[in-house]
Amino acid sequence: MRIYTHSKCIDHLVPEGHSERPDRLTHLLAHLEQTGIARELPYFEASPISKERALLVHKSKHMEELDRLVPEQGLVPADPDTWVSPESKIAAELAAGAVLDATNSIIRGEDKRAFCAVRPPGHHAEMTGMMGFCLLNSIAISAASALEHQSIKRVAILDFDVHHGNGTVDIFKDDPRVLVCSSYQDPLYPNRYFDLVKSNIINTPLVEGTHSQQFRSAISDSWLPAIESHQPDLIFISAGFDAHELDPLAQINLSKDDFTWITNEIVTLANAHCEGRIVSALEGGYHLEALAESAQCHIESLCE
Numbered sequence: 150m151r152i153y154t155h156s157k158c159i160d161h162l163v164p165e166g167h168s169e170r171p172d173r174l175t176h177l178l179a180h181l182e183q184t185g186i187a188r189e190l191p192y193f194e195a196s197p198i199s200k201e202r203a204l205l206v207h208k209s210k211h212m213e214e215l216d217r218l219v220p221e222q223g224l225v226p227a228d229p230d231t232w233v234s235p236e237s238k239i240a241a242e243l244a245a246g247a248v249l250d251a252t253n254s255i256i257r258g259e260d261k262r263a264f265c266a267v268r269p270p271g272h273h274a275e276m277t278g279m280m281g282f283c284l285l286n287s288i289a290i291s292a293a294s295a296l297e298h299q300s301i302k303r304v305a306i307l308d309f310d311v312h313h314g315n316g317t318v319d320i321f322k323d324d325p326r327v328l329v330c331s332s333y334q335d336p337l338y339p340n341r342y343f344d345l346v347k348s349n350i351i352n353t354p355l356v357e358g359t360h361s362q363q364f365r366s367a368i369s370d371s372w373l374p375a376i377e378s379h380q381p382d383l384i385f386i387s388a389g390f391d392a393h394e395l396d397p398l399a400q401i402n403l404s405k406d407d408f409t410w411i412t413n414e415i416v417t418l419a420n421a422h423c424e425g426r427i428v429s430a431l432e433g434g435y436h437l438e439a440l441a442e443s444a445q446c447h448i449e450s451l452c453e
């Protein structure tokens with residue numbers, strides 16, 4: 150188990166009062182220091198992703214738009230929620246690069262599991278379209294890249310962020326090699342692809358007020374059999390912690406124990422199907438304490 154991060158992920162700036170702010174990551178990294186996890190696990194500094202890798206999932210128009218938006222100073226909106234500052238492009242390239250470095254090291258057999266402590270998040274970024282605080286779809290780029298390896302025939306992307314992983318679904322909806330499971334509050338942003346019917350897309354809607362037992366039943370009924378039958382060679386996790394009861398952006402009532410539970414379930418499946426190989430990356434989570442404690446639980450479970 151190893152951690153990938155980069156200090157420049159903190160340099161992606163947003164307007165005052167924006168939820169997806171730099172201190173999400175500084176607080177998480179400080180929490181991992183304070184709890185001692187940072188001393189127990191090896192840390193790796195991410196390298197930036199190449200444009201060629203990003204083009205595996207994003208259209209050239211998307212990449213040109215990102216280039217065009219990056220300001221010399223100040224902030225520019227990509228959409229009403231999604232902002233670009235002078236360092237945003239390199240931060241997004243490092244966030245995606247962290248996931249790709251982790252993926253490559255795991256495919257090479259150097260380790261079994263990795264967690265990428267990065268921002269900006271990625272799962273809302275579609276083939277063409279930055280949205281929902283996301284510029285590049287980090288997990289999708291690595292999943293597409295992994296599938297170029299002969300040993301990786303199928304992958305699963307498991308997204309327990311409270312918002313639907315519309316970007317990941319947009320990218321892989323017609324690729325049966327990729328199973329995408331997404332749990333999300335319904336109705337809630339982004340309200341896209343909620344009704345899509347595809348055998349490789351598992352949509353798991355959660356009503357406002359969903360608590361632990363309902364969440365665990367929904368995941369056990371919809372995700373676990375799908376992963377079992379897909380038999381992935383590598384599992385990716387879009388790890389958002391905004392379904393926590395304290396999160397200000399949603400109304401789902403999970404606790405940190407639920408993140409331990411779901412991670413343990415995924416670890417069990419990974420051990421059964423893909424030699425334990427899991428690459429996880431931070432997506433959402435907007436209550437600083439809840440995010441840090443939930444991510445800690447997630448990381449500790451990945452160490453099992």
Ligand SMILES: [Zn+2]
Pocket residue numbers: 310311312389391432433434
């Ligand atoms: Zn989210």
